[in-house]
Amino acid sequence: MTKSTLNVKNVAPAGSDELARTICAAHDNRPDALLEIFHDLQHDLGYVPEETLTVIADILNRSRAEIYGVLTFYHEFRRTPGGQHTIKICRAEACQAMHTQELCRHAQDKLRVKFGETTADGKFNLEAVYCLGNCALSPAMMIDGDLYGCVDKERFDDIIADIDRGATA
Amino acid sequence: MTKARTAIRVYVPRDAAALSMGADSVARAIAAEAKKRGDKVEIVRNGSRGMLWLEPLVEVETPEGRIAYGPVKTSDVEDLFGTGFLEGKAHRLCHGLTAEIPYFKNQERLTFARVGLIDPLSIEDYRKYDGYVGLTKAMAMEPIDIVDQVTKSGLRGRGGAAFPTGIKWKTVHDTHNAQKYICCNADEGDSGTFADRMLMEGDPFCLIEGMTIAGIAVGATKGYIYVRSEYPHAVDTLREAIRIANRANWLGRNIQGSPYHFDLEVRMGAGAYVCGEETSMLESIEGRRGLVRYKPPLPAIEGLFGKPTVINNVLSLGSVPIILDKGADYYRDFGMGRSRGTLAFQLAGNIKQGGLVEKAFGVTARELIEGYGAGTLSGRPIRAVQFGGPLGAYLPEHLLDTPMDYEEFTKVDALVGHGGIVVFDDTVDMAAMARFAMEFCTIESCGKCTPCRIGSTRGVETMDRIIGGIERERNIEILTDLCETMTDGSLCAMGGLTPMPVMSALRHFPEDFHRPVQAAAAE
Numbered sequence: 001m002t003k004s005t006l007n008v009k010n011v012a013p014a015g016s017d018e019l020a021r022t023i024c025a026a027h028d029n030r031p032d033a034l035l036e037i038f039h040d041l042q043h044d045l046g047y048v049p050e051e052t053l054t055v056i057a058d059i060l061n062r063s064r065a066e067i068y069g070v071l072t073f074y075h076e077f078r079r080t081p082g083g084q085h086t087i088k089i090c091r092a093e094a095c096q097a098m099h100t101q102e103l104c105r106h107a108q109d110k111l112r113v114k115f116g117e118t119t120a121d122g123k124f125n126l127e128a129v130y131c132l133g134n135c136a137l138s139p140a141m142m143i144d145g146d147l148y149g150c151v152d153k154e155r156f157d158d159i160i161a162d163i164d165r166g167a168t169a
Numbered sequence: 170m171t172k173a174r175t176a177i178r179v180y181v182p183r184d185a186a187a188l189s190m191g192a193d194s195v196a197r198a199i200a201a202e203a204k205k206r207g208d209k210v211e212i213v214r215n216g217s218r219g220m221l222w223l224e225p226l227v228e229v230e231t232p233e234g235r236i237a238y239g240p241v242k243t244s245d246v247e248d249l250f251g252t253g254f255l256e257g258k259a260h261r262l263c264h265g266l267t268a269e270i271p272y273f274k275n276q277e278r279l280t281f282a283r284v285g286l287i288d289p290l291s292i293e294d295y296r297k298y299d300g301y302v303g304l305t306k307a308m309a310m311e312p313i314d315i316v317d318q319v320t321k322s323g324l325r326g327r328g329g330a331a332f333p334t335g336i337k338w339k340t341v342h343d344t345h346n347a348q349k350y351i352c353c354n355a356d357e358g359d360s361g362t363f364a365d366r367m368l369m370e371g372d373p374f375c376l377i378e379g380m381t382i383a384g385i386a387v388g389a390t391k392g393y394i395y396v397r398s399e400y401p402h403a404v405d406t407l408r409e410a411i412r413i414a415n416r417a418n419w420l421g422r423n424i425q426g427s428p429y430h431f432d433l434e435v436r437m438g439a440g441a442y443v444c445g446e447e448t449s450m451l452e453s454i455e456g457r458r459g460l461v462r463y464k465p466p467l468p469a470i471e472g473l474f475g476k477p478t479v480i481n482n483v484l485s486l487g488s489v490p491i492i493l494d495k496g497a498d499y500y501r502d503f504g505m506g507r508s509r510g511t512l513a514f515q516l517a518g519n520i521k522q523g524g525l526v527e528k529a530f531g532v533t534a535r536e537l538i539e540g541y542g543a544g545t546l547s548g549r550p551i552r553a554v555q556f557g558g559p560l561g562a563y564l565p566e567h568l569l570d571t572p573m574d575y576e577e578f579t580k581v582d583a584l585v586g587h588g589g590i591v592v593f594d595d596t597v598d599m600a601a602m603a604r605f606a607m608e609f610c611t612i613e614s615c616g617k618c619t620p621c622r623i624g625s626t627r628g629v630e631t632m633d634r635i636i637g638g639i640e641r642e643r644n645i646e647i648l649t650d651l652c653e654t655m656t657d658g659s660l661c662a663m664g665g666l667t668p669m670p671v672m673s674a675l676r677h678f679p680e681d682f683h684r685p686v687q688a689a690a691a692e
Binding site: 035073134 | 222436474555591612
């Protein structure tokens with residue numbers, strides 16, 4: 001998947017070096033704050049552009065290779081621009097006990113993507129996660145930080161339709 | 170019907186589970202309806218009472234006590250007002266006094282005493298219900314006496330490893346170092362567990378107090394809470410609670426005029442299950458890849474940034490305030506054998522009444538699942554129950570009379586772990602679950618140890634052959650051998666315990682490994 005096919009809004013890392021500097025400074029340029037720095041960058045840009053890694057490495061006095069290694073270790077961080085919203089569906093055991101497999105299939109069919117991909121219209125990233133801590137109300141799903149419980153196919157469609165219409169959750 | 174003159178207090182939880190069922194819109198609907206009718210209400214956003222199948226569980230304060238209504242939808246709100254719920258009147262959603270609901274009443278709430286009761290971000294509420302009594306007592310004690318109290322309480326690590334907390338503290342206490350740390354492991358990644366999240370969202374000051382006491386006991390002035398990124402609500406609540414505690418001088422320099430200093434910082438994970446392993450967590454807090462460290466040196470000697478570090482689970486630290494408040498004996502008097510105190514059991518998966526049940530050790534799995542949980546949500550028979558998260562064993566129905574006790578569970582080759590209980594009905598395919606355990610390990614292995622990194626991949630392939638009916642007996646033998654290698658050759662529980670769900674599935678449900686091929690298709 002190349003960047004150019006994806007959401008144009010996120011493809012301009014112009015100024016992202018400056019943003020990276022500002023974010024590092026907000027964390028007192030502490031080398032141990034690297035995950036927090038990535039979180040902040042991803043929050044602002046939707047992903048962590050590889051172009052910023054050299055800047056961050058310089059500021060934190062760590063090698064670029066090391067910084068890159070951290071970025072790639074964690075599932076949460078995106079290295080390419082994605083869609084406007086991120087849907088995370090839980091695939092873990094408690095949700096499996098409530099047939100999340102069916103929800104996963106439905107979501108992939110409905111959005112016409114596989115896990116890890118972005119919809120053609122650039123609206124949604126679809127991701128699998130392993131536990132959202134809502135295991136008594138399985139299957140669970142999270143969209144942009146909002147948690148949903150007891151998600152069956154109909155509820156999934158309703159929630160997506162609401163977001164598609166731009167309604168607030 | 171008389172209209173109340175003073176505002177009536179209505180509780181609508183802010184716990185993420187309640188939010189996941191629409192608690193925010195219910196709160197808005199209640200405010201709007203009250204305004205329309207000219208009723209004065211004060212909406213308090215409390216934590217969850219833990220009866221999660223009733224969420225959003227709305228409570229109304231009456232002279233008799235708090236009356237529970239749930240699960241409330243926005244479409245129910247007008248009707249609730251119409252039938253006089255502000256006076257606690259009957260309604261099809263009414264469950265009477267919250268405190269009298271058997272599910273809640275029969276619990277032994279020590280660590281979770283305040284969760285659901287109070288406004289989580291009100292330090293006044295917190296103090297009204299015995300908050301900071303433990304710390305106040307601790308500040309007047311010798312640090313070694315605090316350690317001693319925790320040791321005597323019998324408290325063992327609630328993250329799952331069940332190592333005696335007091336002994337860990339003593340090790341750090343006895344080190345000589347100008348800088349020591351308290352790290353709270355809130356990377357609650359086990360499927361079927363949510364107790365840490367509920368405590369952090371429902372009573373954050375309890376964790377903050379526990380960590381402060383730990384700091385004083387071992388001589389640490391700085392603490393970190395490592396919370397997984399899947400818990401954004403818990404992160405926000407904790408950060409706000411830390412700000413409030415700092416302003417009120419319950420954190421920071423010279424806490425309440427004492428000579429003690431303690432600062433606290435929240436660090437957010439980034440979607441790596443393995444970071445729940447303590448040394449992997451330390452690497453992550455230091456801003457590195459979450460690779461597991463060799464032990465020794467123990468983190469208690471050389472932990473975060475190479476300094477002596479106490480690493481405890483949220484519930485271990487959250488149990489400390491009550492131990493210091495009521496005394497070690499009070500806590501130790503709950504439980505059985507060498508499992509003292511209470512555990513917050515979490516009923517999850519295919520269960521009718523899922524939620525949090527804090528009970529003394531010794532309660533049987535069946536009492537929890539059938540008594541509290543009321544069986545499966547699907548109404549079908551229970552076939553398998555996974556205890557202690559994705560690295561825990563699957564047990565069949567006939568072993569459910571095992572008491573929840575660390576040693577008793579070891580006897581049936583299972584783990585109590587962090588208290589997560591995931592129920593499956595008879596539609597479950599245990600070969601598929603065994604395959605999933607291996608698959609999960611391929612996704613989440615940090616990659617340091619070969620048996621975990623490569624063994625799990627070979628495990629998935631072997632399970633595929635078994636499920637596909639290819640040389641089943643030979644492949645089951647390979648699987649068994651592979652599991653032995655992973656158990657013996659992995660540094661941490663990720664590779665070391667992945668065989669537990671796999672082998673327990675094979676041991677208790679061998680028929681699923683021998684099904685006709687067409688019926689045993691993997692998902």
